[in-house]
Amino acid sequence: MTFTVTVQPSGRSFSVERDEPILAAAIRQGIGLPYGCKDGACGTCKSRLLEGRVIHGVHQHKALSVEEEEGGFTLTCCAAPQTDVVIEARTVAGAGEFPVRKMPTRVTTIERPAPDVAVIKMQLPANDPLRYHAGQYVEFILRDGSRRSYSMANAPHTQGDKPWIELHIRHMPGGKFTDQVFGGMKERDILRMEGPFGSFFLREDSTKPMVLLASGTGFAPIKAIIEEMQFKAIARPAVLYWGCRSKADLYLHDWAIQAAHDIPNLTYIPVLSEPKPEDAWTDRTGFVHQAVMADLPDLSRHQVYACGAPIMVESAQRDFVAKCGLPEEEFLADSFTSEADKHGD
Template sequence: MTFNVTVQPSGVSFEVDRDQPILAAAIAKGVGLPYGCKDGACGSCKCQLVEGRVIHGAHQAKALSDEEEAAGMILTCVAAPQTDIVLEARTVPGAGEFPVRKMPTRVTRIEKPAPDVAILSLQLPANDKLRYHAGQYIEFILRDGSRRSYSMANAPHTQDASPGIELHIRHMPGGKFTDHVFHGMKEKEILRLEGPFGSFFLREDNPLPIVLLASGTGFAPIKAIVEHMRHTGDIRPVHLYWGCRSLVDLYAHEWLVETARTMPQLRYVPVLSEPRPSDGWTGRTGLVHLAVMADLPDLARHQVYACGAPIMVETAQREFTERCGLPADAFFADSFTSEKDKH
């Protein structure tokens, strides 16, 4: 049995099998609904149920509270329709533009620019580059069928010479995949991936200044967006804030300093929350979203792209919209939810 899903105000409609999550059907059919984790943990896919009935699978209260659910809000990543339904949701032009594909990839290089950060360079099959928007992510399919998600850190055009992607991976001690990356992975290892996924990417039809906000390895998709803007000649003013604990965690600091030198519209502001005495740090300190608010107290005519720890993303979204006048629909986010975050 299938049910019809209509998305307002766009009027887009598609069919969903009974007990199939709405988002999974939308992705398969190239319909651009907003989403992040696909696991009921981040809340990025939350939207209003206007008509009909759904059943929710397991999800976190911080992604959808009981009060929100009672008010008719749903998470499309874990909600399966039980009747024909009508949703009110922003559709995302371009989110379903590139086909989701499974493909093998070979590890060509493993760099460790910080003690708990690995940069993986992955080679794709010859003449078969992955098509994606800067900011999107792939999922590794592990041998037991479980999946791990990582954002591409290189812009799509960088594959023109040789198909491949760059990923920034933080070590999560005890993590099934990251323990292997840090202690067992060797060059030439073959992995399986699927992608692209996600609705976190640059909206290119808007001339407003943008704020790029990252914490930790949330810098990866931000780096891809910066590379893409430089490649396309995008001249919008860009304020890039990168929050890390200490100096060693700013693993691409020199790259950003040099990039800002060659992109006059890019202003780079590193912020350390716990600088060590040995860092000799004289730059900004504290929470990275507060640095944004100090510099840009009025965000009414900006777009914000935030990526990193869920607590940073959630706090920035709330504070920017409540205290800095940022329109709710001008905040785009990708929370880096670990497996631990999902349980």
């Protein structure tokens, strides 16, 4: 049995198999809906159910509360239709543009720019570049079938004749995948991955000034977006705020300084929340989203790209909209939800 999902206000329709989440069917058919984690944890795919009935799978209450569900909202990533349904959701131009594919990848280099961060370059099949938007992510398929998501840190055009992607991976002690990365992974290891996924990428139809907001390894997709801006000579004003605990956590600090030097319309502002005495830090301190608010109290004409820890993304979205006048639809985010975030409320 299949059901029909209609998306308003675009009017686009697509079919969904019985017990299949709406989002999975949309991705399979190239329909561009907004989404992030695909696991009911981030809330990016939250939409209004206008007609019909769905059953929700497991999800976090912070992503969709009981009150919101009773009020007619749904998470498309874990909502399976029980009838034909109509949802209200922004369609994201380009989100379904590139086919989702499975492919093998080979580790070519592993660097450790910080004690708990690995920058890994992965070789893709020869003459077969991965087509994606800067800001999107791939999922690694582990031996037991579980998956781990990481954003590409290089823009698509950098792949060249020998396709490759760059990933920034923070060690999460006890993590099934990151323990492997920081323990036994070595050059020439082969992994299996699938992608691209996600609706977090540059909206090129906008001319608004941009705030690029990153915490920790949330810098990875922001780096790809900056490379894309430079490659396409996008002249919109952009300010990069990168928040970390200490200076060592700014693992590509020199890269960001150089990018701001090379791109006339880009400014770089690093912010440390817990600088160490040996950092001799004289620049900005505190929470990174509050640094944005201090500098830009009026965000009503801006567009924000935020990526990193869920607490940072949630705080920024709440405060930028409520206190700085940012239109809700201009807050674009990729919340780096860990497995603990996905399975604990």
